[in-house]
Amino acid sequence: MEIFIKKLTSVDIEKELELPNDTRRDDLPSFYGSRDIEIPIKFGHNGVEVDVHCSCKDGRLAFTRGWVEIARNLRLNAGDIVALRKEDHNRYKMTVRSGSA
Numbered sequence: 098m099e100i101f102i103k104k105l106t107s108v109d110i111e112k113e114l115e116l117p118n119d120t121r122r123d124d125l126p127s128f129y130g131s132r133d134i135e136i137p138i139k140f141g142h143n144g145v146e147v148d149v150h151c152s153c154k155d156g157r158l159a160f161t162r163g164w165v166e167i168a169r170n171l172r173l174n175a176g177d178i179v180a181l182r183k184e185d186h187n188r189y190k191m192t193v194r195s196g197s198a
Contacts, residue, residue, distance in 0.1 A: 100124045100189075102180040104196065110168045110175065114160040116151075124183045128153055133161075138181070139190040140167060 101120040109115065126134050133152045140147060150162035173179075176196025184190055 098124060098183045100181045100183055102178060105168075105173055105175055105177045105179060107175045110173050111165065114164050114168075114179075116158040116160070120158055122158070125151065125158075126187075136189055139188065140171065140193075144190075 098121070101117050103109070103114070103117050105114075126136060128134055132154065133150055135148045136151050137146050138149050139145065147163055147167055149160050149164050149167070152159055152161050171193060173193065174196065178194045178196060180192050180194075182190050182192070
């Protein structure tokens, strides 16, 4: 089940990934009053799992700590499209599609 799809901007890559307004929040772990949660997300074909911090400020969700390093390691560019999907057993996987294709 897809939680969101987003075309990346330079800010998404350099600072934090602000999640789209139509993000399926019910499919993310609950914040339980906290402003920051950790989500283990698998990336790429080899399934490397990375803990990405998701924060909620002023009602907006954003991937913060861990995200920029992932964007750099995957060599993401503005225009690339990322999709976060919830898999079985509360696991998450992010796929990337090149914006130049």
